[in-house]
Amino acid sequence: MSIMPGRLRNWLDERRMTALDLPIWLLGMIVALAWFAPFIWMVSTSLKYPSDVMTLEIEWFPRRITFDNYIKVFSYPVVRWGLNSLIQAVTSTALSVLFGAMAGYALARLKFPGRDALFALFLASLMIPTEVSIVPMLLGFIKLGWASSYQALILPTIGNVFSVYIFRQFFLSFPREIEEAARVDGAGPLRLFFLIALPLARAPAIAATVILFTLNWNNFLWPLLVTFDESMKTLPVGIAAFTPVVGTHTQLEGFSVAMAAITILSVPSLLLFFLLQRYFIQGISQGSIKQ
């Protein structure tokens, strides 16, 4: 330790780190950067000329950049797919957060026969993987004539138990005094909920919104199955077809266009995550730990 310069020593001491912590810290940060590096590579490739993509030299930061790949992406109906995705994700999220908040509030705060059995059923349903019900549901939607429609994209995503759970947890620890005071003033349960309880439930509302929005925005299997029309595809399903086919021309120029397409696709969820990550991380750990 005597070989360590005094300044480094002080720096470590201020952070309550020992000499052994330094290599661990450096290694960990390198791993963290490497873990994120595929995203950098994605953006970097998306800005390259197709002829600069399939090369043996690795250029993390392109010498010359172009936006042609992005322009090529827009020669596909991505605007329409993006709109479909947005309509689906916004509607699904808004409905499941609102309905989840109402149900979560009722399960935590109101008393009625069957309440606890209902909650137990909600929790038990988490054991059902969506993949099991997806084939019969598809058959049902086809028979109803609802394939390739917005209702097909939206309706099956509303009943998300996560939303109920996170609001129930919040309202269980919510001080009763505030409601009692309003109740004495003659406020009914509907007014109590919408004017007093819901506005105070900001934290679970934001957590549920960002997590469910991401989930809905990324949803893959169901939109893939239920959209037969090119114009009703969502962004992840439409862009999945950008995979360059090995051994063909698309492989040669495909990766730069494909990377541009998935950069567009990943920006909303990555942005949401980096801006509101506290809610993401708390929401996810609260939502799954106690199940």
Next chain:
Amino acid sequence: MSTATLLDKQAARRGPAADDDRRIDAVGYLFVAFFTIPFFLFNILPVFFGIYVGFTRWSIVGSPRWIGFDNYAQAFHDKWVWVGFQNVLLYGVLIVPSVTMLGLAFALFVNRGYPLSGLARSLFFAPNVVSATVIGLVWVWLLDTQYGLLNHYLGFLGIEAVPWLTSTQWSLVGVSIASVWWDLGLAFVLFLAALQDIPSDLTEAAMVDGAGRWNRLRFIILPHLRPVISMVVTLQLISTLRIFSQVYVMTNGGPGTSSQSPIYYVYQVAIVRNLFGYASAIAMLLFVGILVLTFLQRFMLSERA
């Protein structure tokens, strides 16, 4: 609403003590109805409908024909069902331990609270928030045999180019690498939350007693994490049994059927071969497998407690 308000008024007259045990908020049914109706229609009903469909021969056109257990009998003799289940076990063997161990290692690192550990936390979690399409396409590019980054850097170690996604031997490994990158975030966050729950005086006391890093990890941290480890393993195993999207985007189950999964086969049977009854039956078999695993985990957890 009116009955509820009436009940509320009666309750208020009786005073706060009576209020809590005898009150019935009929309006509660209205509150839960908005959620419960779509929940029953789209989460519960399809399961029962699926059980029925599994006993029929049914395609997009035409009406169902009841065939009893024929679909299940057929599944047991279907080579591709077995291939799918065999592959998914291999996926499990590759993905579950990797996600658990890396997730734990990353969480232990971030939990040390070194400078910039907030940044490290974001970077480790980030892949978890993007869609399967992003994961799939990024990794098809990274795992490209000739120009992919992974083979490029492995080349420095003297490792010859691996045909990650284009050979029957490696395709399952290639898809697993992408899946670990995608799935790790959840395990990482769960471990991190559990580590932050460990009372700090416990680890500090051990430090005062002279316990080194290794002993603290072994005798204090790991025993404390046992339930979370069990939960992460189960959650990851279940999500791996359901593996589909990244397979679809990256390899289409191929080359051949080397990276096919049960859900991928269900998808093919339903969409390509238009056999909805048979597809439902295969999905039911997978569901039973998942239920058994879930109960095993619950059972093992309660045994320990």
